[in-house]
Amino acid sequence: MVGFPLLLVPLAVYNIIAFLMPGVSFTDPLIRLTLLSGEQWQITLSDMLLAAGVLLLLLEVIKGARPGAKYLTDHLLSLIVFGAAAAEFVLWPKFGNSTYCLLTLLALVDFISGIALRTRRRAVVAPAAPAPSVSKSQPEAPQPAPVAQPTPRPEPAPVAAPAPAAPPPAPPVPSATSVAESVLLDQSAPKPTVTSPDLQPGGQPPSDAPQR
Structure with missing residues (x-):
């Protein structure tokens, strides 16, 4: 029933009554209903x-x-139904009335609504179409790992180098005068004489010394 134009049913019933039942009137009341208003x-x-x-x-x-309905054949059948109904309304005297004109207008609305729905579906599906898949024969290139950007750290303030310690004062250099005085004092001091016990006073050897 997807490709069958449903509006063909009332049009076909009208054709059957117009051709096969010429005595049936479309304006005679068939049913009378009493409403609540009387x-x-x-x-x-x-x-x-x-x-x-x-x-x-x-x-x-x-x-x-x-989804998936109203293919090209469905639109083509709706267009054929509308064209046939419009041709009967214009060419045949039995179809030249308001009832058949309104049925023809419904067939036109069916055709136009199908075209509008198909165009809107294409406009919605086209942006959401998935990207073409890569064939299995071509290996996918590895995606590079994201490199984490190092956070900048504040540089430490430069520390002033300690001032070099002052060298110890050099010992005072003795003057030339003091050096000369010390030399003279050393020379004028008496040197002690060493006496041997073998010598007697006067520089002679003792008497008990053996004669040579």
């Missing part, structure tokens, strides 16, 4: 065909809104 509502055959056409048009729109 008024009688007279329903004719044309009213029933128009009501059926509106309900079938609603089903056609619901079918066209489903």
